[in-house]
Amino acid sequence: MEIPVVEKVLKLNDDIAAGVRKRLLAHHVCTLNIISAPGSGKTTLLERSFGELREDLNLAVIEGDPDTTLDAERIAKHNIPVVQIETAGGCHLEANLVDNALNNFDLDAVDLLFIENVGNLVCPCSFDLGETCRVGIVSTPEGHDKPAKYPRLFKEADVIILNKIDLLPYLNFDVNVFREYIAQLNPAAPVLELSCTTGEGLDQWIAWLKNMVKT
Amino acid sequence: MEIPVVEKVLKLNDDIAAGVRKRLLAHHVCTLNIISAPGSGKTTLLERSFGELREDLNLAVIEGDPDTTLDAERIAKHNIPVVQIETAGGCHLEANLVDNALNNFDLDAVDLLFIENVGNLVCPCSFDLGETCRVGIVSTPEGHDKPAKYPRLFKEADVIILNKIDLLPYLNFDVNVFREYIAQLNPAAPVLELSCTTGEGLDQWIAWLKNMVKT
Numbered sequence: 001m002e003i004p005v006v007e008k009v010l011k012l013n014d015d016i017a018a019g020v021r022k023r024l025l026a027h028h029v030c031t032l033n034i035i036s037a038p039g040s041g042k043t044t045l046l047e048r049s050f051g052e053l054r055e056d057l058n059l060a061v062i063e064g065d066p067d068t069t070l071d072a073e074r075i076a077k078h079n080i081p082v083v084q085i086e087t088a089g090g091c092h093l094e095a096n097l098v099d100n101a102l103n104n105f106d107l108d109a110v111d112l113l114f115i116e117n118v119g120n121l122v123c124p125c126s127f128d129l130g131e132t133c134r135v136g137i138v139s140t141p142e143g144h145d146k147p148a149k150y151p152r153l154f155k156e157a158d159v160i161i162l163n164k165i166d167l168l169p170y171l172n173f174d175v176n177v178f179r180e181y182i183a184q185l186n187p188a189a190p191v192l193e194l195s196c197t198t199g200e201g202l203d204q205w206i207a208w209l210k211n212m213v214k215t
Numbered sequence: 216m217e218i219p220v221v222e223k224v225l226k227l228n229d230d231i232a233a234g235v236r237k238r239l240l241a242h243h244v245c246t247l248n249i250i251s252a253p254g255s256g257k258t259t260l261l262e263r264s265f266g267e268l269r270e271d272l273n274l275a276v277i278e279g280d281p282d283t284t285l286d287a288e289r290i291a292k293h294n295i296p297v298v299q300i301e302t303a304g305g306c307h308l309e310a311n312l313v314d315n316a317l318n319n320f321d322l323d324a325v326d327l328l329f330i331e332n333v334g335n336l337v338c339p340c341s342f343d344l345g346e347t348c349r350v351g352i353v354s355t356p357e358g359h360d361k362p363a364k365y366p367r368l369f370k371e372a373d374v375i376i377l378n379k380i381d382l383l384p385y386l387n388f389d390v391n392v393f394r395e396y397i398a399q400l401n402p403a404a405p406v407l408e409l410s411c412t413t414g415e416g417l418d419q420w421i422a423w424l425k426n427m428v429k430t
């Protein structure tokens with residue numbers, strides 16, 4: 001009983017996502033779907049990126065969370081247009097939620113849209129949101145084995161960020177083993193090591209973003 | 216279309232979970248359903264608990280992961296009976312998976328069964344596994360806002376562990392704010408601060424476990 005219905009839900013989502021993609025393309029909006037476990041640093045990464053980007057690009061953010069508007073409030077403090085999607089306990093964003101959220105922006109005044117998905121390494125991977133690129137984040141305290149245990153995100157991501165490298169001295173995290181897992185799953189994906197606390201490595205991420213918007 | 220089917224799935228799971236609970240009770244097995252985000256330290260907490268428990272109690276472990284048997288291999292090194300459930304990308308354990316896994320143990324020779332759920336703060340909360348108690352874990356690098364943003368686990372957990380307190384000096388984690396969120400959601404739940412790296416605070420967890428098995 002369950003599986004055919006799940007397939008219908010996914011097919012319906014894919015159809016809506018195709019419409020979202022067309023809509024974003026028509027307005028020349030580059031859109032990133034940012035996926036990670038809870039607490040990997042998605043919101044902080046956005047906060048740390050605005051300064052370098054806002055002179056050249058018009059930014060906007062969609063925030064997904066099961067509850068609260070805490071993240072949207074953090075973004076709003078930077079005077080970036082933001083819409084919070086509260087999923088009421090739901091474990092991922094879907095394309096129809098994004099489609100509705102887009103009505104709150106003047107899309108002609110947006111060059112780069114960040115969609116911060118619900119913190120979850122599993123479910124968001126199944127739902128296309130109409131994005132240009134998918135960004136996967138892991139933070140060092142989560143352990144170097146995460147790509148092996150939760151492979152789907154790392155197989156499909158266009159770029160992979162290893163965040164919180166400032167904590168490496170205090171952890172048993174083997175960067176080589178981590179990179180080896182990624183190389184097996186997705187050899188083409190760049191792996192960017194960075195720390196939002198110290199700022200180390202953020203320049204690579206900003207360069208990747210600027211190149212992405214240009215192309 | 217979708218919601219009635221989801222309700223049916225949950226109702227079916229609850230019925231199977233009731234059977235699992237009866238089965239475990241008949242064999243006097245105390246069972247913990249351990250839920251957290253990926254990388255909060257579930258497996259390491261088990262590894263650090265075996266030494267203090269194994270003289271008095273017969274232990275067993277069920278490991279849930281979307282892919283690989285990495286965690287089961289870690290447990291097996293300690294000569295504790297372990298069964299791995301690979302969910303093939305699935306985002307949570309369900310009662311029927313646990314029911315099948317129990318066939319691999321001599322339940323009369325088990326006092327305390329740990330079920331390590333798939334690393335996910337959202338979906339596992341909806342699925343009763345027939346457990347005696349639910350354990351919620353957060354680690355300090357995930358941030359003190361997690362109970363507010365992902366409230367369901369923290370509302371329903373019988374005990375809440377704050378892991379990786381050895382990293383507090385390097386983080387902007389406010390333990391008071393974290394405890395305040397928990398107090399609002401679930402004032403009865405004990406909050407145990409500990410570090411599996413240094414061993415600090417593990418004694419409270421072991422005492423809580425031993426008391427749970429006795430009662």
